[in-house]
Amino acid sequence: MIIPKNNRLTSDEIAGITAIVGAFGCRIQPIVGDVRTVYAILGDERDELMINRLEGLEFVDRVDTIQSPHKLMDIKSALASHRVKIGGITLGEELLIMAGPCTIDPANPNYFYETAHAVKEAGAHALRGGVWKPRTNPYAFQGDRRSLDILMEGSRRTGLPVDTEVMDEEQLRLALDAGVRILQVGARNALNYSLLRQIGRAVAGTPTAVLLKRGMHTGTLNEFISAAEYIVNFGNPNVMLCPRGTQPALDGYRNHPDESITPLLKERTWAPVVVDPSHSVGKAVYVPACALAAVAYGADGLCIEAHLNPSQGLGDDPKQAVTPAALAELIIRAKAVHALRRSGSSATVTAS
Numbered sequence: 001m002i003i004p005k006n007n008r009l010t011s012d013e014i015a016g017i018t019a020i021v022g023a024f025g026c027r028i029q030p031i032v033g034d035v036r037t038v039y040a041i042l043g044d045e046r047d048e049l050m051i052n053r054l055e056g057l058e059f060v061d062r063v064d065t066i067q068s069p070h071k072l073m074d075i076k077s078a079l080a081s082h083r084v085k086i087g088g089i090t091l092g093e094e095l096l097i098m099a100g101p102c103t104i105d106p107a108n109p110n111y112f113y114e115t116a117h118a119v120k121e122a123g124a125h126a127l128r129g130g131v132w133k134p135r136t137n138p139y140a141f142q143g144d145r146r147s148l149d150i151l152m153e154g155s156r157r158t159g160l161p162v163d164t165e166v167m168d169e170e171q172l173r174l175a176l177d178a179g180v181r182i183l184q185v186g187a188r189n190a191l192n193y194s195l196l197r198q199i200g201r202a203v204a205g206t207p208t209a210v211l212l213k214r215g216m217h218t219g220t221l222n223e224f225i226s227a228a229e230y231i232v233n234f235g236n237p238n239v240m241l242c243p244r245g246t247q248p249a250l251d252g253y254r255n256h257p258d259e260s261i262t263p264l265l266k267e268r269t270w271a272p273v274v275v276d277p278s279h280s281v282g283k284a285v286y287v288p289a290c291a292l293a294a295v296a297y298g299a300d301g302l303c304i305e306a307h308l309n310p311s312q313g314l315g316d317d318p319k320q321a322v323t324p325a326a327l328a329e330l331i332i333r334a335k336a337v338h339a340l341r342r343s344g345s346s347a348t349v350t351a352s
């Protein structure tokens with residue numbers, strides 16, 4: 001819908017607009033009002049270049065689009081019946097719990113193995129563990145290739161699938177060759193389309209899933225969903241959206257917790273939402289409340305940093321990893337909230 005600056009467009013202006021939209025297979029239809037006339041765009045109005053050209057016209061006030069910009073991810077798309085399955089859990093039916101340390105310590109593999117057993121015992125369905133680490137400070141520990149073997153050994157010992165972040169094509173190849181079942185795209189790479197493209201191509205037609213974190217800046221929901229669509233577009237719909245807090249931080253928390261966007265995502269897209277409360281709040285003591293809030297808001301799963309002995313961990317673990325005991329209690333409560341939500345009122349039914 002084109003809203004002109006003046007009450008109506010002149011015939012020259014209409015000719016200019018008709019030429020622009022015509023190049024994209026569209027036409028315009030005036031909707032004449034008592035005071036002003038607006039112009040509906042008939043046809044597929046999703047082309048960003050067309051919108052940019054229209055918005056660039058000095059006699060156009062704004063352009064409102066009503067079609068979803070993401071055809072594949074739309075809640076009404078043919079993929080809406082697709083279900084992502086991880087570790088025996090069908091997302092959307094049962095609550096998925098992924099847990100494990102922020103960063104695997106290559107010098108102390110037993111920490112990972114013991115943590116892996118402990119989080120399984122606590123009720124986790126998948127393990128997380130950072131092999132390669134994006135850091136706020138580039139001189140901080142950036143991970144170690146040897147940790148990939150430790151990650152996979154933890155997977156073998158527990159029988160749980162593993163999630164790890166990849167940041168480039170080499171890491172992607174190594175992770176897939178090793179048998180990583182869930183690839184994580186981190187907040188710092190959320191809009192790195194060349195990485196998303198490489199991942200999309202590499203996982204096309206495989207059961208591998210992708211956990212796509214939300215970018216750290218307060219990006220729009222459409223931007224988040226469109227990034228997911230870019231992966232799905234290559235032929236693998238096993239993508240999970242992961243709100244993880246945005247910047248600027250809320251004073252006292254590491255980020256601005258954003259689990260409350262879950263119902264908005266679920267209204268627009270069929271993709272499951274797996275919230276990361278750990279990076280959202282950044283302190284272990286606040287993680288359970290954020291996790292429960294996420295489930296109440298409609299999350300299909302949680303990805304939680306947990307460590308057998310957080311103070312001895314690397315990366316984020318000393319400040320934000322919960323212990324296996326805290327995780328076990330959190331899971332019991334999160335499942336209770338999940339059950340309550342699913343038994344729910346009409347208000348929560350739309351979000352589940």
Ligand code: PEP
Nearest residue numbers: 102186187188213244279
């Ligand atoms: C992580 O999961 O450890 C991590 C670095 O996450 P994010 O990309 O959300 O900061």
Ligand code: MN
Nearest residue numbers: 102305315316
């Ligand atoms: Mn972390």
